[in-house]
Amino acid sequence: MSEHQLNTSGKPIGLHGCLIDPDFRTSRVLCSDPWDFVALWLKREHQTEALFYWDQAKHFYNASLQLNEVSAPLTSYYCFLNAGKALLASKQCAIVESHGVGGHADEGRKSLENEIVDFQGSGILPALCRYLSEPDNAGKSFTLKEILWQMPFIHRAYCLSYKSATELFIPLLHSCFMRKDGSQEAWFQAQIHKRYVNSYTRRVIKPGFELFQREGKYFIRRKRRFRWSGHDIKNSLAQFETYHKQIRRRIAPIYSNENRWYLKKSVTGHDRLVNSQLVLMFAAMHRLSELSRYDPISLASHFNVNHNWLLLEFIKSAPGQFVYGMASEITGLEFIRPDAF
Known part of the structure; x- marks a missing residue:
């Protein structure tokens, strides 16, 4: 043939x-970070509200760079939250001023299996799910371990942390x-x-x-x-x-x-949670931000067990991945970096 x-x-x-409205005709955007490019794009499109949220996200992102692994999830999550609002505002989607996700810890040993993320039916995260044409998982709960399993940028760290894990x-x-x-x-x-x-x-x-x-x-x-x-x-x-x-x-x-x-891969358990990386990163970082804000000693203890490297890799790498993904969804353009993260 x-x-x-x-x-x-x-x-x-x-x-x-970009998942929803990609521009296949325009050349890729090569930039060391997308903050200024997207800000100028939003100004050109007269997206004042979205620009405000995008600028807020940038400040929280920069603050995270100065913090350790116990404090950074809080500011990183607020970066995610404001970047999500910027996307929703730029697409004229209604913004309900609640997170749309919660969490709790099950009793037992310190593990990612016992850190639970609870998806809700109203707020920023379900609005983001609906914009991306994904299930909002309202009323469902997932462990932090199974959410992190589905992220390719930390998958090697995941499989090295959990030797029996199936490569996904x-x-x-x-x-x-x-x-x-x-x-x-x-x-x-x-x-x-x-x-x-x-x-x-x-x-x-x-x-x-x-x-x-x-x-x-x-x-x-x-x-x-x-x-x-x-x-x-x-x-x-x-x-x-x-x-x-x-x-x-x-x-x-x-x-x-x-x-x-x-x-x-199509393996057992992969279809229980079918959301995109943007939604998964938002949900996981929210749970870590709760620990950072309300129970930092508990969060710190997660760095004394076998999944410490995995958690550190997520906290360090997720903000860059999330921001590039959001920049692509807002503008419809393909972004690449001139160097690795």
Whole structure:
């Protein structure tokens, strides 16, 4: 089968960091941090309220950089909260002045299994879920351990902290969208390293994806196709955006100097919590902020047990990941850093 990579506006089409309204025609934004770029973008769009919240988020972010691991979750969470408000305000979504998430600790030993995050039906987090077209999990509770399991940017730390943990993500190489020559049939495709290729891989990439080999290399592709016509770009992009949104529910980024992408495996327990990284980071940081504010001694004791590195990696790395994700959702643009986090 002869095929070629999809292009638009003279550049290849790839996975995009924005979930809801991505701009596939504009070049990626390369910046050391997105604060000033997004602020100028909001000014240009006359988004005064959103700009106020974005500026507040920046101040809390900068404050977190000066604090230790016990204090930083409080200011980091308020960075997340205000960045979330900036997104909602920029999209003319109603803002209910409550967090929309709570938490508590179960009795027993000091562990992430006993730190519980309670999702609520009203407030900023459920509003964010609704904007992102995700379940708001109202009335449901999850452990901090299972929430952190679903974040690719700390997944290595998770698996080293919990030796028996199932690896949830497969790293993707050279992800792209392909079109069959002489046809409007198009699909998502990516290469994977041969060390991930076995009968188990064939099982856990289902449903929706399949594994194949070509010229000694291994690839996965989305079974479902979409239609792409070079003569009707507007309609083709509309179909493609729907297709992209669907696969982004299984494929998550790590924002870096070249954004890296990971396919979530279909394993037992993965479908109990199906939200995006933005929602998961918001929920997890809220629980840590509660501990930081109301029970800092308890939070400090989490750094004396086996998951201490995992928790530290989350506290240090999540703000950068969250802010880049929010910048992408607000502007619709793809952001990358000139250097690693």
